[in-house]
Structure formats: structure tokens, C-alpha cells
Amino acid sequence: MFTGDFTQNWGSIESAFLSDAVFVANNYPHLGWYPYWYGGLPFHISYVPLLPYMVAGLHFLMGWNIGHSYRVITGVAYAATPAALYALTRSISKSRVAALIAALSYSLVPTFLQGLVPSHIETLAVYGEGPHLLALPFVLLATAQLLRCMKRSTMLGYLSTAILVAVVALTNLIALYAFALFALLALAAEIVYGQPGQAFRVFFLSALLSYGLVAFQYDLQFIRASASAGAGGGGSFVEIWSSPWLPAIFALMISVPGFMLMIRSFVKAGLKNTTFLALVWVAVFGTIVLARLLFDLVLAPQPIRYAPELDLSVALLVGVVAAGVVELVTKLRPNSSNSFSYIAKTGMTALVVAVLIFNSTTALLPISTQVAIHATSIADVPEYRIAEWLSAHVADERVYATGTPAFWLNVFSNVQQIRGGAEGVATNSWWASAAYQINEGSNPRLSIMWAEVWNVKYIVVTFPNASTAYHDYVYPEKFNGILPLRYYYRGFGVYEVPLPELALVQAVSAQSARSLRPISNASDVNALSDYMALVAAIVPATRVSYTRPTPDELSISVSNALTDTAILVKMTYDPSWQARLENRDPVPLSQIGPDFIAAYPKKSGNYRLDLRFNRPTGELLGFFITVTTLFLVVLMKPIIRLFRFRERKVTNIH
Numbered sequence: 001m002f003t004g005d006f007t008q009n010w011g012s013i014e015s016a017f018l019s020d021a022v023f024v025a026n027n028y029p030h031l032g033w034y035p036y037w038y039g040g041l042p043f044h045i046s047y048v049p050l051l052p053y054m055v056a057g058l059h060f061l062m063g064w065n066i067g068h069s070y071r072v073i074t075g076v077a078y079a080a081t082p083a084a085l086y087a088l089t090r091s092i093s094k095s096r097v098a099a100l101i102a103a104l105s106y107s108l109v110p111t112f113l114q115g116l117v118p119s120h121i122e123t124l125a126v127y128g129e130g131p132h133l134l135a136l137p138f139v140l141l142a143t144a145q146l147l148r149c150m151k152r153s154t155m156l157g158y159l160s161t162a163i164l165v166a167v168v169a170l171t172n173l174i175a176l177y178a179f180a181l182f183a184l185l186a187l188a189a190e191i192v193y194g195q196p197g198q199a200f201r202v203f204f205l206s207a208l209l210s211y212g213l214v215a216f217q218y219d220l221q222f223i224r225a226s227a228s229a230g231a232g233g234g235g236s237f238v239e240i241w242s243s244p245w246l247p248a249i250f251a252l253m254i255s256v257p258g259f260m261l262m263i264r265s266f267v268k269a270g271l272k273n274t275t276f277l278a279l280v281w282v283a284v285f286g287t288i289v290l291a292r293l294l295f296d297l298v299l300a301p302q303p304i305r306y307a308p309e310l311d312l313s314v315a316l317l318v319g320v321v322a323a324g325v326v327e328l329v330t331k332l333r334p335n336s337s338n339s340f341s342y343i344a345k346t347g348m349t350a351l352v353v354a355v356l357i358f359n360s361t362t363a364l365l366p367i368s369t370q371v372a373i374h375a376t377s378i379a380d381v382p383e384y385r386i387a388e389w390l391s392a393h394v395a396d397e398r399v400y401a402t403g404t405p406a407f408w409l410n411v412f413s414n415v416q417q418i419r420g421g422a423e424g425v426a427t428n429s430w431w432a433s434a435a436y437q438i439n440e441g442s443n444p445r446l447s448i449m450w451a452e453v454w455n456v457k458y459i460v461v462t463f464p465n466a467s468t469a470y471h472d473y474v475y476p477e478k479f480n481g482i483l484p485l486r487y488y489y490r491g492f493g494v495y496e497v498p499l500p501e502l503a504l505v506q507a508v509s510a511q512s513a514r515s516l517r518p519i520s521n522a523s524d525v526n527a528l529s530d531y532m533a534l535v536a537a538i539v540p541a542t543r544v545s546y547t548r549p550t551p552d553e554l555s556i557s558v559s560n561a562l563t564d565t566a567i568l569v570k571m572t573y574d575p576s577w578q579a580r581l582e583n584r585d586p587v588p589l590s591q592i593g594p595d596f597i598a599a600y601p602k603k604s605g606n607y608r609l610d611l612r613f614n615r616p617t618g619e620l621l622g623f624f625i626t627v628t629t630l631f632l633v634v635l636m637k638p639i640i641r642l643f644r645f646r647e648r649k650v651t652n653i654h
Contacts, residue, residue, distance in 0.1 A: 001075030004374020005067035007125060010383055011469040014070065014128030015407040016421025020052035021066050022411055025059050030550035032576075033613040036410045037420025039398075039428040039454070039572035039595070043551075044619060045225040046425050048217060050170040051131045066411070070130065071374065077134040078124055081312075082107040084137035088144040089316055093274045095323040097345050101352050102319025108360035110367055112314045116293055117307035119364065125371045129305070135175030136308060138167045143182045146206060150190045150199045158202070159633060162209035169214045173226055177301060178285075178309045185280050193273040212629030219618035225425045278320050281313035322348055382467060382490050387412035389487050389494065390458060396504035397457035398570075400438055403470030405460050405492065418454055428572040430454075430594040433522035444478040449528050451497045453594050455504070455570045458486070459495045466491030500536035505546045505556055507539040510566035513598050531593040539565060554611040563604045569597040569611065576616045583610045 007014060023034060023043070034043040051073070058069035082103040090099035110119030123129045142164035149157035169176045183203065190199040211218065289310050292303035300306060326348045378384040386405045391413035398416045401409050406419045418431050426432075434450040438459060441447050451459055462468055463476050467490055479485075479495045487494035512534050519527040541560040544567070548554055556567060572595055579587040579599045587609060592598040601609055615623075 001071050001078060001372055005065055006375045006378055008373060008375040009126045010404045012128030014130050015411050017051055017130060018066055018070055019410040019421055020047055021055035024052050024056040027551055030552050032552040032615060035551050036416050038426035038431045041425060041427045045222045046422060048170050051134055074124060074130040074134060077137060080137040084140040085312055085315060088140040089319050091144040092147055093320055093323060097326055097349055098319040098323035100349060101322045102315045104353055104356050105315035105318045106312060108356035110364045111307060112311050113307060117304060119367050120308060121368045121372055123308060131172040132174050135168045135171035138164050139175050139179045142168055142179060143186060146183055147186055150194060150202045153198060153202050158206055158209060161206045162213055165210035166213040170217060174305050178306060181284055185284060189273055189277050212625055215622040215625035219622040221616060221618050275320050278317035282317050285310035285313050322352055382492050383408040384412055385489050386460060386492055390415045394457055397502050398455050399458045400451055400456045401460040402439060402472045403462050404468045427574060428595045437522060439472045440474045442475055444482050448497060452499060452532055453528055456497050457499060459497060461493045463491045463493060505544055505569050507542040507544050507565050508534050508568045509537060510564045510600055513566045513592055516592060552613040556609040558609060559606045561604055563602055567599040567609055571597055573597045576614050577611055578614055579609055579611050582608050
């Protein structure tokens with residue numbers, strides 16, 4: 001994992017994170033609007049920022065390319081996870097034997113559900129779960145610090161817990177949900193085994209402080225997009241209720257009282273809190289994963305992805321049980337010397353390590369040597385070749401790519417596309433309709449019409465012989481004889497769509513634009529035709545040119561305009577886009593066609609129209625909350641000292 005640039009597993013989802021990192025590296029600090037996916041979207045909702053920014057930062061600091069930076073960071077995280085598990089186990093069990101065996105168990109067992117879920121190295125290298133695995137060490141350290149703070153709370157304990165939780169929240173949402181489970185179950189155990197009042201106080205104050213640190217990212221728009229992940233775009237509030245997140249949270253809240261009752265019964269049975277904690281973690285994550293595998297029940301968002309957390313819990317249990325066996329053997333000889341205890345610990349550790357090494361040699365090494373090796377060359381890889389060809393033939397038009405070419409397109413190029421790497425974050429409500437018609441629709445004319453509406457110049461088709469795991473097309477031959485095939489490589493074909501107007505920005509009739517009826521559904525041919533007629537209509541003598549200084553800006557020069565001239569921008573409408581004439585007078589914007597932008601300057605002659613994407617109000621509010629939280633953290637100690645000084649002064653007076 002510490003060599004090479006890109007994975008050999010082109011079906012990996014790491015392409016989405018690499019695309020974000022490329023965008024950060026190329027455009028920092030102008031990162032408000034992301035123009036390349038789904039017609040454009042606010043960049044801050046595309047993904048949590050820590051990994052892309054780390055990759056871009058390492059790229060600048062070390063001079064490595066984006067792919068190699070990503071492999072090094074995720075490789076370090078992969079190696080750090082068992083070390084963090086050692087720290088957690090050592091902290092809660094007070095046993096070096098338990099910690100060592102737990103860490104080695106996770107390191108040397110590919111997965112405790114072999115044959116049912118991917119091994120740890122496959123999760124990273126084949127499936128591309130880099131952000132998830134990067135967050136795992138911090139999940140374990142945050143859990144350890146939370147438990148430590150519940151036993152003895154200090155200001156430093158609160159702050160360190162909150163910082164670790166914030167790192168998890170800014171790295172991966174699945175890991176954040178997993179930490180919430182770890183933390184909630186740890187709270188339940190601590191309520192019975194420890195001090196309930198202090199445990200509740202630490203839990204909620206740490207949660208509050210953690211949110212304050214990440215509020216700049218977790219504004220309402222980001223939360224809404226995250227909740228609707230996989231819903232097919234739009235990100236409406238309704239989709240939150242249909243997502244698996246909310247029922248999972250409700251189920252968790254209902255189940256906690258049951259776990260509390262279980263804890264009480266275990267206390268009466270004399271079970272140690274560490275053993276119970278390991279058992280309940282195994283039970284919860286085992287239920288989440290196995291319910292999906294065996295009964296197709298979804299008890300948490302994307303349940304199979306919690307297999308690493310289940311393995312961590314099992315490894316912790318293995319370590320605790322092994323240490324318990326050593327302790328039991330030692331107690332059987334109460335008058336034994338320290339040397340007997342040392343021999344028992346060493347013998348148990350050696351036995352477990354021998355079994356683990358044997359398992360690793362026979363199971364882990366063959367897997368890792370096959371999947372972790374990097375791609376030796378990308379020059380002949382279809383995903384790279386197609387991205388290069390499209391980059392050379394596309395300006396401001398869009399393309400429709402599917403499967404792995406869509407995933408990797410914006411790692412290797414700045415080509416705008418209908419699809420992207422994170423469907424749930426799309427704010428345009430019509431991209432999924434276009435994708436469905438092109439991928440699965442049997443009517444080639446309707447598919448082409450949707451491509452024209454989206455200003456698509458090229459459609460990438462995966463034929464049955466294409467070297468990809470994603471054959472999305474139901475009718476891959478439907479464009480033959482209708483559209484010209486401009487490029488073909490290893491089962492991938494690129495068809496050209498005849499567009500009446502290629503430009504991203506053009507002049508249209510304002511009266512026609514205002515009277516244009518909205519598209520009602522994916523088969524609304526009349527509305528689609530009316531929109532294309534608007535695009536094809538020539539506005540006499542009016543000329544439009546534009547520059548794009550940054551992704552957040554468009555400077556549009558208009559000459560010989562009429563007062564009835566409107567400006568069409570074929571990009572997703574968002575309330576945060578603002579338009580001004582000559583950067584002074586505001587110009588109204590509205591949605592048109594497939595959620596694109598229409599501006600109405602109501603001015604004749606020559607003028608400049610400036611479009612700028614401003615940070616949404618919710619995001620600015622989040623920044624304010626984070627800055628305020630940091631300000632309070634810095635001032636907390638002096639404030640406490642001031643209050644204590646006043647209390648001492650009042651006491652002395654009395």
C-alpha cells in the first residue's frame with residue numbers, strides 16, 4: 001500500500017475520494033461550487049473533507065501525485081488500527097496480554113466472517129473503503145478516551161474526546177455511526193458499573209462539544225444530503241424519512257433500555273464490565289451484519305460495511321477472554337510465584353500468536369499479495385484512455401459516462417458529466433431520470449432527447465465485452481445507426497450527440513423562457529421538446545461570451561442584447577448563486593428546464609453579467625458555531641479560574 005499510484009481494482013469507490021482530492025488540489029481556496037458531477041452541486045456536501053484535504057496536502061508537501069498520496073495515507077491508517085485497538089483494550093482491561101492478543105487477532109485474521117464478508121485488506125484495496133478505515137483508529141481512541149473521561153472527567157478529557165470524535169465525523173459517516181453505537185453501549189455499561197450521573201454528563205457534554213467543532217461541515221444541507229444518500233438525487237426532506245438512518249436510530253433508542261436490563265443481570269452474575277462491553281459490542285455489530293447477510297434485514301445504514309467494527313469487537317473479546325483464562329489459571333494456584341504467572345501469560349500469548357500466524361500465512365497473505373499491489377501502468381486502462389479522449393474533445397459540454405469510466409472520469413480530467421461518485425449528494429432532481437433513460441430505456445430517441453436537454457455531447461456505452469464490473473446498459477446497441485460512433489476501446493464505445501448549441505451559456509428569449517412549462521416526468525416529450533426549441537432558437541444579433549475564473553464564478557459578456565433577452569446557464573440552479581450587472585445591480589435568477597439557471601437582466605445593449613456562488617447561510621452559521629466553540633474552549637480555563645477566584649474571595653470575606 002505504500003508503493004505505486006493507483007489501484008489495480010478499478011471498481012473501487014476510492015475514485016470518488018480521489019476526485020474530491022483532485023478538485024481541492026486544483027482549485028483551493030475556491031471550493032464553493034463543484035461543477036463536474038450531476039450538473040453541479042455545493043462542494044461541501046460532496047463528502048466529509050478530512051481525507052481529500054489530507055491527500056491534497058500531502059500532494060503539495062511531498063510532491064507525490066494524488067493516487068500515491070492516497071495510498072500512503074490509507075496504508076498508515078490500515079497499520080494504525082490494531083495499534084489503536086491495543087490502546088483501547090489496554091485502557092479498559094488494564095491487561096497487556098489482552099491488549100496484545102486483541103491487536104494481533106485483528107492484524108492477522110483476514111476477517112472473523114471469512115467467506116461472508118471481505119477481508120480487511122479487500123475492504124481497503126478492492127472496495128476502496130479508505131475513509132472508513134482511516135477513521136477506525138480514531139473511533140477506537142475516541143471510545144477509549146470517552147470511557148476514561150466517564151471515570152474521571154477533566155477539561156482536557158472533554159476536549160480530547162471531542163477532538164477525536166470530530167476527526168471521526170470529518171472522515172467517514174459510517175465510522176461516525178459505528179462510534180455512536182460504541183459510545184451509547186459504553187454509556188449503558190458505565191451507568192450500571194460506574195457513576196451514572198457523571199457518565200451522562202460526560203456523554204452529552206462531549207457530544208455537544210464535538211458537534212460544535214464540526215458544525216462548519218454538518219449544516220442542515222449536508223445532513224440532508226447524507227440522510228438521502230442512495231436515494232437517487234434531489235436530497236429532499238422526504239427522503240430522510242425513507243432512508244435507513246432514521247429507523248436505525250429509533251431502533252437503537254428503543255434497544256438501549258433492554259441492554260441496560262441485560263447489564264444489571266450480568267452484574268448480578270459477577271461478569272466483569274470489560275467482558276460485558278466486548279460481548280455487547282460483538283452482539284450489536286454481529287446482529288447488524290448477520291441480519292443483512294442471513295435475513296436481508298437492514299438494521300443500520302449499509303450494514304455490511306460494519307464488518308471491520310465487528311472484527312474489532314471480536315478481537316477485543318478474544319483478547320479479554322484469553323487474559324481471563326490466564327488469570328483463572330493463575331488463581332488455581334494461589335500460592336504460585338510471579339514466575340508461574342509470567343509463564344502462564346507468555347504461554348497463552350505464544351499459543352494464540354502461533355495460531356494467528358498460521359492463519360495469516362494460509363489465509364491473509366494469499367489475499368493481500370493479490371489485491372494490494374498497485375497498477376503498474378494506467379496508459380492502457382480503459383478508464384484512463386476514455387477520460388483522456390473525452391478531455392481532448394469536450395469544452396463546456398457535458399458527457400454521459402457510466403460504470404467505472406464515470407467513477408474515474410474526474411480523477412483524470414475536468415470533464416463535466418451527468419453522473420458522479422456520490423448519488424445522494426446530487427441537488428439536481430432530473431439527473432436520475434436522464435441516467436435511467438440512457439441506461440435502461442428502450443427508446444433511443446427519448447434517451448437522445450434527455451442527453452440533448454442535459455447538453456451532453458458524448459455518451460459512453462459499455463458493451464457486453466467491456467472490461468468492467470458494471471454493465472449498466474440494458475440495450476447497449478440502441479444507438480447504432482442513429483448516433484455516430486466516434487471512439488471505441490476494449491468494449492467501450494463513445495457516441496456523439498448532435499447539439500444545437502454547445503456552449504454552457506447562451507442568450508434565449510426571456511418571454512419564451514418565462515412561459516416554458518416545467519418538465520413533469522421522465523417521459524414528458526412535449527416539455528423536453530419545448531426546452532430544446534428554446535435552446536435552438538437564435539436570438540438575432542445578440543452575442544454571448546464568458547470566462548470562468550474559478551469554479552465559483554462566471555463572468556458573462558453580452559453584446560447587442562434586447563430587453564427581452566434572458567441568459568441561460570446550463571448548470572444546476574442553487575439559491576446560493578447570485579447574479580449582478582457589472583458586479584453592482586442584482587439580477588433575478590430562476591430554475592428552467594432540467595433545474596438549470598435562467599437570468600433576466602432586462603437590459604439592452606452591451607453589459608457584463610457576473611455570477612458568483614456564495615456560501616449558503618446554513619454553512620456560514622455552522623462556521624460561526626465552530627468558531628464560537630473554539631473561542632469558548634480557549635477561554636474556558638481562564639473563566640473557570642476567574643469563578644474559582646471569586647468564590648475564594650467571597651469565602652474569605654465571610
